Amino acid sequence: MDSTRLILFIFFSILFCTCEDNTKLNSLTGSALGTSLNIMHDAKIDNNNLKLEIDSLLMKINKSMSTYQLDSDISKINAGLKIKVDSFFIDVFRKSSEVWKLTNGAFDPTVGALVNAYGFGPDIKNIKELSDFQLDSLLNITGWNKISLNKEGFLLKSNINITLDFNAIAKGYTVDLISKYLESIGAKNYLIEIGGEILAKGNSPVRNEPWKIGIDSPEPNLFKRNIYSTYSLKNRAMATSGNYRHFRINKKNGKKYVHTIDPRSGYPIESKILSASVTASDCVTADAWATSLMILPLQDGKILIENNSDLEALWIISNEEGLESVYSSGWKK
Numbered sequence: 001m002d003s004t005r006l007i008l009f010i011f012f013s014i015l016f017c018t019c020e021d022n023t024k025l026n027s028l029t030g031s032a033l034g035t036s037l038n039i040m041h042d043a044k045i046d047n048n049n050l051k052l053e054i055d056s057l058l059m060k061i062n063k064s065m066s067t068y069q070l071d072s073d074i075s076k077i078n079a080g081l082k083i084k085v086d087s088f089f090i091d092v093f094r095k096s097s098e099v100w101k102l103t104n105g106a107f108d109p110t111v112g113a114l115v116n117a118y119g120f121g122p123d124i125k126n127i128k129e130l131s132d133f134q135l136d137s138l139l140n141i142t143g144w145n146k147i148s149l150n151k152e153g154f155l156l157k158s159n160i161n162i163t164l165d166f167n168a169i170a171k172g173y174t175v176d177l178i179s180k181y182l183e184s185i186g187a188k189n190y191l192i193e194i195g196g197e198i199l200a201k202g203n204s205p206v207r208n209e210p211w212k213i214g215i216d217s218p219e220p221n222l223f224k225r226n227i228y229s230t231y232s233l234k235n236r237a238m239a240t241s242g243n244y245r246h247f248r249i250n251k252k253n254g255k256k257y258v259h260t261i262d263p264r265s266g267y268p269i270e271s272k273i274l275s276a277s278v279t280a281s282d283c284v285t286a287d288a289w290a291t292s293l294m295i296l297p298l299q300d301g302k303i304l305i306e307n308n309s310d311l312e313a314l315w316i317i318s319n320e321e322g323l324e325s326v327y328s329s330g331w332k333k
Contacts, residue, residue, distance in 0.1 A: 025189075025205045032058050033171055034068065035195030039178065042205055043187035053181060061174050064088040065166045067112070078112065080160045084153045092166050092173050092284070093149050099288040100144040102304065106295040107288055108144045108263035112163030115261060118268065135266045142263050171197045172239055172287025179283075191233075192283075196240055199283045200233040210234035218242055218274035218316055218323065228316060229325070237283035241290035242275030242316075260294045269295055274323070276301070277314045279331075285310065298326065 028039040028047050032054075039054075064086050066072045073085050085093075099107040117130060117138055130138070146158040155164075171194045178192050179199050189202030191211050200211040210232040217228035231238065243260040260269045276293035280286040289311060293301040298315060305313045305328045315326040 028054070030054075032194050033061070033066070033174060035171070036193070038193040039182075039190065040204075041182055041187045041190035042202075043182055043185045043190070045185055054178060057177060057181065058174070060086075061088060061170065061177075065092065065170050067165055067167065074164050074166065077155050077157075078163045082154055085149070085155060088173070088177075089155075090149065090153065092169055093155075095173070095284050095288060096166070096169060097144065099285075099292060102308075103289075103292045103296060105144065105264050106262070107168075107292040108142065109164050109166050109169065110142050110144055110147060110162055111261055111263040112165035113138050113141050113161070114263065114266055115165055116163065118261060130266075139266050142266065168241075168291040169284060169288045171195050172237070172283035172285070175199045175237065175283040197237070197283050197287050198233065198239070199237040201235055203234065213238060215240060215277055215314070216242075216275070218318075228323070229314065231277075231279075231314075233279070236279050236281065237286045238277060238279045239283065239286040239290040240275055240277040241294045243269065243294060260291070262295050271297075272317045272319065273298060273315055274318055275316045278305075279312045281310050289313070302326070302328065 026041055026043070026045075026047060028037075028041075028050055030037045030051070037054075039050075043050075062069050063072055065074050065088065067074055067078070069075060073083060073089055076083050077085075096107065096109050117134070141159050141161045141163070146162055147164075148156045150156060175192050175194050175197050176199065179190075179201065182190050182192070183201075187201070189205055191198065191200045191204070198213060200213075203209055204211045211234065213231045213233050214227040215229045215231065217226040241260070261267070262269055271294070273294060276290050278286045278289040278293065280289065289305075293305075293313060293315065296304070298317065301313070301315070305311045311328070312331045313328045314331055317324050317326060
C-alpha cells in the first residue's frame with residue numbers, strides 16, 4: 001500500500017494578509033509524521049500556543065501509530081505484545097475496516113510485512129527478488145480478516161507475525177483531529193495540510209473564495225514540479241496518491257519496485273494509473289481511498305466512487321498519447 005503522498009501545491013499570493021473585513025490569515029509551518037505540516041487559519045490564537053497544542057497532539061498520534069517509534073502501540077503489537085490500544089488507534093482501525101470491506105481487500109493495513117520485504121518500511125534494506133515460497137509466507141500473515149479488536153480494546157491476531165502499517169491513513173486522520181481543534185477555538189476559515197493530505201473549511205481570506213489546490217503533474221523527477229490541474233476546495237478534504245516518484249531498484253537485476261503493493265496478490269502494482277486524487281467530507285476517508293484507487297483497476301475504482309455519494313475522484317493515467325484525465329461524475333462540479 002501507499003505510505004507516501006504527493007505534495008499538492010496550495011496557491012496563495014501571500015501567507016499573511018488582511019482582507020476587506022480586516023480578518024487576518026495566520027500561518028503555521030513545520031513537520032509532522034515525518035513530512036510537511038502547513039496550517040492557515042483565522043482563529044484568534046497565538047501561533048506559539050497553537051504549535052504547543054499541535055505538537056502535543058502529534059506526540060500522542062506517534063505514540064499510538066508510528067511504525068518508526070519503537071515504543072509506540074503499533075510497534076509493540078507488531079512485536080507480538082498484547083496491549084490495550086487508545087481511542088486514536090480504535091478510530092483508525094474502524095475506518096480501515098470500513099474501507100477494506102468496500103474495496104474488497106484492496107485497502108489493507110496488514111500489508112506491513114510486504115512493505116518491509118520490498119524495502120519501503122522503517123528498516124531500509126536492499127531489495128531482493130521474492131521467491132514463491134517467501135511470497136506465500138508473507139501472504140499468510142497478510143489479511144485484515146486475520147485480526148480483530150475486542151470489546152476491551154485489545155488487538156487480536158491469528159498469527160503473531162502479522163504486521164500493521166497505518167501510514168496510508170494516519171496523516172489524513174491527524175488532519176481531521178487538527179481540524180476539530182481549530183474549530184474548538186473558533187476558526188471559521190482554515191486549511192490544513194500534512195504531506196499532501198488537505199482539509200479546507202470556509203474560504204481563503206485572501207480572495208474570499210474557496211481554497212485553490214494544485215495537483216502535481218506526474219513527473220518522475222522530484223525536482224521538476226508542474227501543476228497538472230487545480231481544484232477549488234471548500235468544506236472538503238483531498239488526498240492524492242501516486243507511485244511514479246517513490247520506487248526502489250533491485251541493484252542485482254535493475255528491476256523497479258513501486259511502493260504501491262496489492263495486499264491481495266503481494267505484488268507491487270503495475271498499472272497505467274499514475275496518480276489518483278480523492279475528495280471526501282473528511283481527510284481520513286480521502287486518504288484511505290486515494291491509496292485504494294492506486295491498487296484497484298480503473299473501472300472497478302470508478303464504479304466504487306460513483307456508488308459512494310461522499311466521494312469524487314480524478315485519475316491521471318498514461319496512454320500512448322501522453323497523460324489522460326479520468327473524472328468521476330461530480331469532480332468538476
